[in-house]
Amino acid sequence: MKTLVIVAHSNINQSNVNQAWMNRLKEEDQVTVHELYKEYPEGRINVEKEQTLLLEHDRVVFQFPFYWYSSPALLKEWQDVVLTYGWAYGAQGTKLHGKEFMLAISTGGPAEAYQAGGYNHYSMSELTKPFQAMANLTGMRFLPTFALQGVRILTDEQLQASAEALVDAVTN
Ligand SMILES: Cc1cc2nc3c(=O)[nH]c(=O)nc-3n(C[C@H](O)[C@H](O)[C@H](O)COP(=O)(O)O)c2cc1C
Incomplete structure (x- = not known):
């Protein structure tokens, strides 16, 4: 099974969690890590390239830090332009049928x-x-969402453990 992890972090150089997750996922053979903000710093998404990437994988993961109870903006733009009528939905839009989808989210707020x-x-x-x-x-x-919450008070050990748990969730 091949998995595409689409990472959407608008400031990955300042990231603690998503950067650690991404670096660990890059070690996995069956995982393609695709950094949206690195690929499209001007925000102009190559729709054909993104659709081809999707077709090449069986499972799609959106990985991002929770921003205002949702994803960073470029991931919404990605959805708007890549998931087109007649391709991703509509009577003829069956290209993603049968694939699996998962969210991997870090939140500043604690689980409670x-x-x-x-x-x-x-x-x-x-x-x-x-x-x-x-x-x-x-x-x-x-698939069930992978969430790491209350990330402002994480120890290095907890961060590494979460990266291992994420690899497990993403690849199994
Ligand atoms: C613009 C912005 C909006 C945020 N909104 C939320 C939010 O709605 N809920 C929340 O729990 N944390 C929120 N946070 C905290 C981030 O989720 C948290 O800093 C991030 O998950 C940490 O991951 P990182 O180390 O990869 O940056 C927000 C942070 C920023 C910068």
Whole structure:
């Protein structure tokens, strides 16, 4: 099984979590790490190239830091221009059918904040509904989300352990 990990971090040089995750994932033979902001610093996405990449893989992972309860902006742009009618959805748009889809998200807020009664009110499952709906409409099976939360107070050991857990989730 070949997995495409699309990393969307607008400031990867300042990143702690996503950079560590990405570097660990790059060691895996069956994983292609694709850095959106590095590939498209001007924001102009090559649709044909992205669609070809998708076709070459069985599983697609969106990896990003949670920004305002969603993804950094370039990943939304990617969805808007790459997942076209007649290709990704619509009667003839079956190119992604049968693939698997997963989210890998880091959040500053701790896990207990993401529930009714917590200061963010809503669960990660509720807040990621647009991604679930995207997978649904494009015929991809939505796998359980990998989330690392409360990342401001991580030890190096916890960060490395999370990278190993992510590799496990992404490749199994
Ligand atoms: C613009 C911006 C928006 C953010 N929004 C959220 C948010 O909605 N929820 C949250 O838990 N953390 C939020 N954070 C914190 C980031 O999720 C956190 O810094 C990131 O996951 C750490 O990953 P990194 O080390 O790879 O940068 C935000 C950070 C920034 C810069």
